[in-house]
Amino acid sequence: MSSEEETAITVEQLKGSEILLNGLIAEGVETIFGYPGGAIMPIYDALYDYQDRLKHILVRHEQGATHAAQGYARTSGKVGVVFATSGPGATNLITGLADAQIDSTPMVCITGQVFAHLLGTDAFQETDVINITTPVTKWNYQVTDASEIAEVLAKAFHIAKTGRPGPVLIDITKNAQLQLTAYNGYQKCEHIRSYRPAPIIRNNYIEQAAALINEAKKPFVLFGQGVLLGNAEQEFKAFVEKTGIPAAWTILGAGAIPTDHPLNVGMLGMHGNYGPNVLTNECDVLIAIGMRFDDRVTGRLDKYAKQAKVIHLDIDPAEIDKNVKAHVPVWGDCKETLPLLTALVKEKKHEEWLEKFRTYTREEIEQCIDAEINPQSGELTMGEVINQLNQLTKGDAIIVTDVGQHQMVACRYAKFNHTRSNITSGGLGTMGFALPAAIGAKFGAPEKTVVAVIGDGGFQMTLQELGTIMQSGIDVKIMILNNQFLGMVRQWQELFHDRRYSFVDITSPDFVALAKSYYIDGQKISERAELKDALKTMLDHKGSYLLEVMVTKENNVFPMVPQGCSVSEIRLK
Amino acid sequence: MESKLEKKEFNITVYTENQVGLLSRIAIIFSRRKLNIESLNTSPSEVESIHRFNIVINETEEVVRKVARQLEKQVEVLKVYYNTNEDVIWQELALYKVPTEIIAEHVSVERLLREYGARAVVIRKDYTVFETTGHREETDALVVVLQQYGLIEFVRSARVAIIKASDGFHTKLKQFENREPGESASENEYLNNGDKVFTM
Ligand SMILES: Cc1ncc(C[n+]2csc(CCOP(=O)(O)OP(=O)(O)O)c2C)c(N)n1
Numbered sequence: 001m002s003s004e005e006e007t008a009i010t011v012e013q014l015k016g017s018e019i020l021l022n023g024l025i026a027e028g029v030e031t032i033f034g035y036p037g038g039a040i041m042p043i044y045d046a047l048y049d050y051q052d053r054l055k056h057i058l059v060r061h062e063q064g065a066t067h068a069a070q071g072y073a074r075t076s077g078k079v080g081v082v083f084a085t086s087g088p089g090a091t092n093l094i095t096g097l098a099d100a101q102i103d104s105t106p107m108v109c110i111t112g113q114v115f116a117h118l119l120g121t122d123a124f125q126e127t128d129v130i131n132i133t134t135p136v137t138k139w140n141y142q143v144t145d146a147s148e149i150a151e152v153l154a155k156a157f158h159i160a161k162t163g164r165p166g167p168v169l170i171d172i173t174k175n176a177q178l179q180l181t182a183y184n185g186y187q188k189c190e191h192i193r194s195y196r197p198a199p200i201i202r203n204n205y206i207e208q209a210a211a212l213i214n215e216a217k218k219p220f221v222l223f224g225q226g227v228l229l230g231n232a233e234q235e236f237k238a239f240v241e242k243t244g245i246p247a248a249w250t251i252l253g254a255g256a257i258p259t260d261h262p263l264n265v266g267m268l269g270m271h272g273n274y275g276p277n278v279l280t281n282e283c284d285v286l287i288a289i290g291m292r293f294d295d296r297v298t299g300r301l302d303k304y305a306k307q308a309k310v311i312h313l314d315i316d317p318a319e320i321d322k323n324v325k326a327h328v329p330v331w332g333d334c335k336e337t338l339p340l341l342t343a344l345v346k347e348k349k350h351e352e353w354l355e356k357f358r359t360y361t362r363e364e365i366e367q368c369i370d371a372e373i374n375p376q377s378g379e380l381t382m383g384e385v386i387n388q389l390n391q392l393t394k395g396d397a398i399i400v401t402d403v404g405q406h407q408m409v410a411c412r413y414a415k416f417n418h419t420r421s422n423i424t425s426g427g428l429g430t431m432g433f434a435l436p437a438a439i440g441a442k443f444g445a446p447e448k449t450v451v452a453v454i455g456d457g458g459f460q461m462t463l464q465e466l467g468t469i470m471q472s473g474i475d476v477k478i479m480i481l482n483n484q485f486l487g488m489v490r491q492w493q494e495l496f497h498d499r500r501y502s503f504v505d506i507t508s509p510d511f512v513a514l515a516k517s518y519y520i521d522g523q524k525i526s527e528r529a530e531l532k533d534a535l536k537t538m539l540d541h542k543g544s545y546l547l548e549v550m551v552t553k554e555n556n557v558f559p560m561v562p563q564g565c566s567v568s569e570i571r572l573k
Numbered sequence: 574m575e576s577k578l579e580k581k582e583f584n585i586t587v588y589t590e591n592q593v594g595l596l597s598r599i600a601i602i603f604s605r606r607k608l609n610i611e612s613l614n615t616s617p618s619e620v621e622s623i624h625r626f627n628i629v630i631n632e633t634e635e636v637v638r639k640v641a642r643q644l645e646k647q648v649e650v651l652k653v654y655y656n657t658n659e660d661v662i663w664q665e666l667a668l669y670k671v672p673t674e675i676i677a678e679h680v681s682v683e684r685l686l687r688e689y690g691a692r693a694v695v696i697r698k699d700y701t702v703f704e705t706t707g708h709r710e711e712t713d714a715l716v717v718v719l720q721q722y723g724l725i726e727f728v729r730s731a732r733v734a735i736i737k738a739s740d741g742f743h744t745k746l747k748q749f750e751n752r753e754p755g756e757s758a759s760e761n762e763y764l765n766n767g768d769k770v771f772t773m
């Protein structure tokens with residue numbers, strides 16, 4: 001070694017893998033969900049020495065890691081972090097990435113990759129992760145040299161959590177993980193030349209919006225997850241209360257203001273409430289806040305709110321005018337735009353208009369809600385289970401739902417006193433989401449009761465994560481609503497395919513015995529008389545618990561806006 | 574009548590960071606919407622480290638506007654403009670390979686060159702390569718003529734276009750480089766193009 005080289009070594013030299021872990025700590029990461037393998041071994045090797053600072057949760061499948069990271073991000077408001085190895089490890093992330101992308105969940109996934117000199121040679125466990133993940137990430141990048149790691153990681157966190165949040169993937173070749181390089185500390189990224197997460201707010205649009213709102217006779221607010229993502233719950237409440245405008249939510253917006261708030265008029269969309277859907281086609285000014293007019297919300301676009309002037313507040317300019325034309329676009333973070341708007345609007349009450357919503361609510365209660373949540377005979381319904389759960393948790397629990405009928409029922413009937421307590425796969429509708437997401441949700445909000453509500457079908461998609469619960473020893477309540485069908489598909493077959501029940505009849509193992517084999521307690525019930533006690537037992541149980549509730553087989557979720565219909569054609573039965 | 578719903582050629586200009594993988598990110602935005610790219614040119618811009626894509630598609634303005642916003646949303650994209658053919662100055666380059674012997678015997682090469690504004694790029698015993706630049710019809714016209722004389726090979730480049738009304742990007746770039754962007758760097762131009770932004 002020459003004397004020159006010796007002096008150079010006095011600058012701190014770290015391995016790429018260590019630089020990565022230091023960076024994660026500097027970003028405030030505490031929990032990582034992951035699964036090791038050959039191409040990410042140097043990072044796991046380094047992690048061995050960082051166990052006191054970084055908690056790693058070993059999942060049972062990489063898809064589980066992504067959903068857990070999503071659950072964690074949604075409850076905590078922080079960035080979810082995932083580790084996976086190359087090839088099959090990385091491809092197992094795709095569903096979770098796509099889900100996080102469409103639901104704007106901040107997530108940073110780190111995948112190992114083969115040595116740089118093997119790239120493009122079909123080496124063992126090599127896949128082109130960057131190209132595969134491009135359509136389902138907000139940003140991705142392949143690192144082939146350790147000297148890039150700190151800067152790329154900082155960029156990744158900045159991109160994942162700012163603007164419209166989303167998933168980011170960094171693929172790191174094995175040589176870069178192993179390579180020693182000079183390390184000058186970690187610097188967070190606050191600026192990327194080509195990236196403009198926050199626009200300059202245009203006062204003229206705010207003024208135009210305020211003028212419309214002040215003139216409106218029947219204004220109507222639609223709110224989505226943007227309110228939560230912007231941490232703008234207070235600002236939102238102030239706006240709604242000052243203007244006295246009825247407000248309805250998308251499933252990802254649930255909880256932004258409490259379910260019982262007098263101006264909260266319910267859920268929008270295909271299985272949403274009657275009033276909000278019908279009255280969308282009657283309001284004169286529609287104020288969309290942090291929501292993106294998903295087709296499950298709008299139904300037929302050509303018959304959607306044509307009579308209304310639309311004001312659209314969104315951080316993502318690509319969402320404005322995408323589906324519904326905005327008369328007044330308010331581009332910006334609603335945490336900033338809402339107070340400006342609130343300052344300009346007049347204090348009002350819209351009693352008569354609100355009363356219209358209440359009239360529809362009464363009709364909906366009479367025609368479908370009552371029978372669903374207070375049945376006097378027959379088999380248990382999903383609605384009464386959720387209603388009962390609600391009464392016991394008093395709206396304070398975090399409810400994580402899977403996808404299907406139970407999801408719609410849970411979103412319709414669960415009450416939320418708190419923000420960030422309804423965790424569900426909205427845009428992608430991913431079955432298998434709930435169990436792993438509930439694990440992450442509990443890590444994100446350890447002081448809260450976390451209840452996963454899952455169908456018998458969806459549970460069987462990721463039930464291996466019971467192993468993760470067992471090993472990490474966390475407390476997640478798992479409630480399987482078993483209707484012995486792929487219920488939501490069966491409902492469509494019943495309504496739109498002449499009851500041709502093609503492959504929706506699903507059999508299940510003994511879920512309670514299965515849970516027991518993972519050392520998780522549980523029970524199965526099917527009688528109304530047992531329901532309350534069984535729920536209490538689950539909630540009072542120390543540690544995780546699985547409750548299987550047998551519910552009526554051919555129950556449908558109503559109201560429903562049939563596919564291809566307008567929101568005012570919503571059916572009550 | 575000019576209609577927003579009428580399909581026509583649009584020239585999309587995309588300024589990006591110079592980064593591996595960006596081409597596929599941009600291409601995906603078109604392909605997932607089943608939009609056919611008529612012409613694609615990418616090259617460094619006048620500003621170091623910034624690349625410029627010229628993309629031509631035949632679509633309605635409505636679609637182009639949405640695509641432009643999706644493009645601009647990409648982290649590494651600095652700015653996107655879209656323009657009709659009337660709003661840009663554009664050129665395509667064409668090369669024609671013909672047998673030298675036939676050409677020399679049968680064509681008044683001089684006239685050919687003058688009429689079509691062509692230039693001989695290479696003259697060999699076996700073949701000659703001509704070059705023209707211009708709009709599609711112009712470069713096509715010479716193909717028709719040379720086909721009679723045993724055209725061996727023809728190739729045309731993607732379109733390059735300069736926006737007539739742009740002082741545009743150069744000044745914006747300075748704002749991009751600042752941490753606190755100026756008004757125009759943060760403005761999404763297409764927001765202003767809403768049909769009837771409410772006015773009082
Ligand atoms: C991964 C995945 N595959 C298929 C579907 C289509 N799908 C939507 S709902 C549903 C049925 C869900 O059945 P189950 O989990 O038993 O819940 P239920 O509707 O009975 O409450 C299916 C198959 C999906 N959303 N996700």
